Amino acid sequence: MPTLAVQVTIGDYAKWRPIFNKNKPLRDRAGLRNVRVYRDADNPQQLIVWSETSDTAKAREVLSSPEVRNAMQEAGVVGPPKVHVLAPGCAELGPVLLSAVTAADTAPARTGAHKDSNLGPAD
Secondary structure (H helix, E strand, O other), X not given: OOEEEEEEEEOOHHHHHHHHHHOHHHHXXXXXXXXXXXXXXXXXXXXXXXXXXXXXXHHHHHHOOHHHHHHHHHHOEOOOOEEEEEEOOOOOOOOEEEEXXXXXXXXXXXXXXXXXOOEEEOO
């Protein structure tokens, strides 16, 4: 089953998390399962939302919807998210990156940069 890793930069986790939680119906509509949030251990404004989906086209469609754009803007997401689609790999190698797309269509009105980082689990 493909995995989605959505990289976002946020302004304030305490503001972002309740809005993320209340928008679970959008994640359900996108067919996202086993959703987990990870925060960068060195920069808590950097997050990865990790989930599984059986339909990547449906997930991408919902992630680019006006509802998701509005929710991200309300939650204080800075700049466009980066969406990575990973396919199951062999047991020795783990998941294989199928594509990494900066989802400009899903960006809130504000802009910002993404940084590569080491990730740690979120609260």
